[in-house]
Amino acid sequence: MTRRRPGKLGWTVIAIAFLALIGFALWRWAVAAGSSGTLDWIDARFARDRAAELVATSGDEPASELWVPEGEPPPGGFPLIVFSHGGGWHSGSPSDYRFVARTFADKGYAAALIGYRLVPEGRYPAMLEDSAAALRWVRDAAERENVDADSMILVGHSAGAYNVLMLGLEPRWLEAAGVPPDTIAGVVSMAGPADFFPFDKESSINAFGHVADGRITQPIRFARADAPPLLLQHGTADTVVRPYNSRNLAQAMQAAGGEAELVEYDGMSHAGLVMGLSRPFAQGGRVLDPILAFAREALSERTASANNSSVPVQRESR
Known part of the structure; x- marks a missing residue:
């Protein structure tokens, strides 16, 4: 019996599959090793429909x-999304997450990648003070770049999710930095530590x-009815930040009369979410699409409320 060798098209398919497998393995290694710059380099090799332009950089x-x-x-x-990176409060840099800016720019959003001091200098509350100060810088820069910073969507992954949750839930950090808390239209927590006391990890x-x-220090402590709406995303296979963090915060927000939507991803890891x-x-927009839908709703309701402040706006039930 003669075996038929793959034709030209077959070899092409095999080569593409092999390269995709190598790329995926490299990506997973880079995330696990905290090498976000490698992730960004891989992402930059892929074309998008709409490019992103770096228009301002802070001096910090x-x-x-x-x-x-x-x-x-x-x-x-441009509507604005602000992203805070993860890294356990001890690693990471905004410039390593430019793939996030490219992704949101492709969808028509301006994106601010904010930085904060890292441990040991960045111990609590330094990471929150720095994040609030970064939002003040974003607002100043936005005025010069045709970006609407009066209604921001805050997004964070892991330690960065903690940062944005606290900015949204405990107003004193923004008030101290001179940022009106009501400029936060919504907060997206991606695998965010929200209920992790007592501390049991390095x-x-x-x-x-x-x-x-x-x-x-716990976001769950500040669940309140008048907080910005929250979108809480978490992978069920996350062993770095356990899913109960998002589940508990969602329950606390709902018990307080606030708004929180919990989206869980069966079998997804901590790294898989970002x-x-x-x-x-992108997995067909599995992670991105809920964020975009949440942002559209939060920003449209903010606009409707501003245009007709005397008429209460009823949020769509979640």
């Missing part, structure tokens, strides 16, 4: 960045272990 270190989509802004300016001990009463914001591992 690590520097925050503001990116806008190419082309003319819509009336009122990263949380190093960042929060010096606080006399660690309970004051991979969903990349072009090569």
Whole structure:
């Protein structure tokens, strides 16, 4: 019996599959090793329909960045998403997450990648003070770049999700930085630590272990009815930040009369969630699409409320 060798098309398919497998393995290694720059390099090799342009960089270190989509802004300016990176409060840099800016710019959003001091200098509350100060810089830069920073969507992954949750739930950080808390239209927590006291991991001990009463550092403590709406995304296979963090916060928000939507991803890991914001591992928009839908609803309701402030706006039931 003669075996038929693959034709030219067959070899092409095999080569593409092999390269995809290598790329996926490299991506997973890079995330696990904390090499976000490698992730960004891989993502940059993939074309998008709409490019992103870096228009402003803060003078602080690590520097925050503001990116806008190419082309003319819509009336009122580009809508704004602010992203805070993960890394256990001890690693990471905004510039390593430019794939996030490219992804949102492709969808018509300006994206700010904000930085904060890392442990040991960045122990609580430094990461929150820095994040709030970065939002103040974003607002100043946005005025010059046709970006609407009066209604921001905050997005964060892991430690960065903790940062944005606290900015949204505990108003004092923004107030101290001169940022009106009502400019936060919504908060997206991607695998965010929200209920992790007592501290039992090196990263949380190093960042929060010096606080006399660690309970004051927990986002769940600040669940309230008048908080910005929350979107809580979590993978069920996350062993870095356990899913109960998002589940518990969702329950606390709902019990307080606030708004929180919980989206769980069966079998998804901690790294897999942020991979969903990349072009090569978008998984058909499985992670990105809920964020875009949440942002559209939150921003449209903010606009409707501003246009007719005397008429209460009923949010769509979640």
